[in-house]
Amino acid sequence: MPGTNVGSPIVTLTPAPTLDRTYFVHNLQSGGVNRADEVKEELAGKGINVSRGLHLAGIKAPGVVPIGNSDPGVLARTGSDGMLLPLWVEGTLRVSTTIVEYDGPTTKVNESPRPLSEQDWNAIIDLTERTVRENDAKWLVVAGALPACKTTGKFVDLEPVFERMAALGVRVALDTSGEPLNTWARKGLASIIKPNAEELASAVGRTLYSVGDVIDAARELCEHGIETVLASLGADGMIAVTKDREWAARTAPVKVINTVGAGDATLAGFLSAITSNPIASGSDDYGLGYDVPLGVSTAVQWGAIAVTQPTSGLSSIDGLPAAILNPTPDRTAALEEPAVFTK
Numbered sequence: 001m002p003g004t005n006v007g008s009p010i011v012t013l014t015p016a017p018t019l020d021r022t023y024f025v026h027n028l029q030s031g032g033v034n035r036a037d038e039v040k041e042e043l044a045g046k047g048i049n050v051s052r053g054l055h056l057a058g059i060k061a062p063g064v065v066p067i068g069n070s071d072p073g074v075l076a077r078t079g080s081d082g083m084l085l086p087l088w089v090e091g092t093l094r095v096s097t098t099i100v101e102y103d104g105p106t107t108k109v110n111e112s113p114r115p116l117s118e119q120d121w122n123a124i125i126d127l128t129e130r131t132v133r134e135n136d137a138k139w140l141v142v143a144g145a146l147p148a149c150k151t152t153g154k155f156v157d158l159e160p161v162f163e164r165m166a167a168l169g170v171r172v173a174l175d176t177s178g179e180p181l182n183t184w185a186r187k188g189l190a191s192i193i194k195p196n197a198e199e200l201a202s203a204v205g206r207t208l209y210s211v212g213d214v215i216d217a218a219r220e221l222c223e224h225g226i227e228t229v230l231a232s233l234g235a236d237g238m239i240a241v242t243k244d245r246e247w248a249a250r251t252a253p254v255k256v257i258n259t260v261g262a263g264d265a266t267l268a269g270f271l272s273a274i275t276s277n278p279i280a281s282g283s284d285d286y287g288l289g290y291d292v293p294l295g296v297s298t299a300v301q302w303g304a305i306a307v308t309q310p311t312s313g314l315s316s317i318d319g320l321p322a323a324i325l326n327p328t329p330d331r332t333a334a335l336e337e338p339a340v341f342t343k
């Protein structure tokens, strides 16, 4: 197991990682027997993606992950053993299967997160806290789907994570979706959340049509206690909203190859910028102590370069496109597509 004391200002936690297995086939026969020309495996998950991105910027952010103990070689096999801190749990890792047909459509079948025992979830929280302490980290990223608790059948409880981090003076950035996002966005215990437009619409329970709607929805979550809402809007970039300020950032259009994981790249970019560039004394700290406009500018640069790369994790941050920052976003501008709220 790698040493955890690497002095990183950021630690990540991925509560439900997955083994991404991709089969490359010619002429897929649905309902028939197919032979794969090539099979690739990658350990995936949103927190893992954030750690990978941060490593590219020289921030060796350890990633805490529960992993099934029936496949002990999985970290070495997927080249993740220097970066991830496993909490071995009984069983196997869930698998997300992708079938890529050359010059054809891509089919995905994702397994749901495996339920975790209460004991394992507590052990994950302990390992996370220990890693944060050993690194003297200032930020914890909690990202991706949440597993259910085996005993209660409900999503694992994030409250102890928030409580322990608050006791250490560590801020939490949360990137999840569905019911867990809707719940935790309203409890306001996270410092940062990074919803995309649909996730934000779901968190406030209404459809968003314009930039003004996005700002109002994000501010509503700030009223619940979130410090900064990073609303990502795909090709339209990102709007960062705090209790009393907002900034829009975007890049010039780029050639899009794969948008999966772009949101994770933006969170890594934001945190890399704010932890590497502390606010100079006497400068405006936006009431938060970190540089939100610099963060959101870097976030869209990382997001834009991510979509130009074929992998879901960032493979390089060389040649970042320039960011365009707007401190007075046009509230009347329509979103490319409304972010629809469906019950």
Ligand SMILES: Nc1ncnc2c1ncn2[C@@H]1O[C@H](COP(=O)(O)OP(=O)(O)OP(=O)(O)O)[C@@H](O)[C@H]1O
Binding pocket: 195, 196, 197, 231, 232, 233, 234, 235, 236, 237, 238, 251, 253, 254, 256, 259, 260, 261, 262, 263, 264, 265, 266, 299, 300, 301, 302, 303, 304, 307
């Ligand atoms: N077509 C695009 N052109 C330029 N930048 C893009 C494009 N799509 C996404 N981005 C960048 O990536 C960021 C994140 O994209 P998006 O809003 O799709 O995140 P997401 O839905 O959370 O993605 P995921 O959850 O798959 O990581 C955007 O804020 C933007 O900076």
Ligand SMILES: [Mg+2]
Binding pocket: 175, 195, 196, 263, 264
């Ligand atoms: Mg996302």
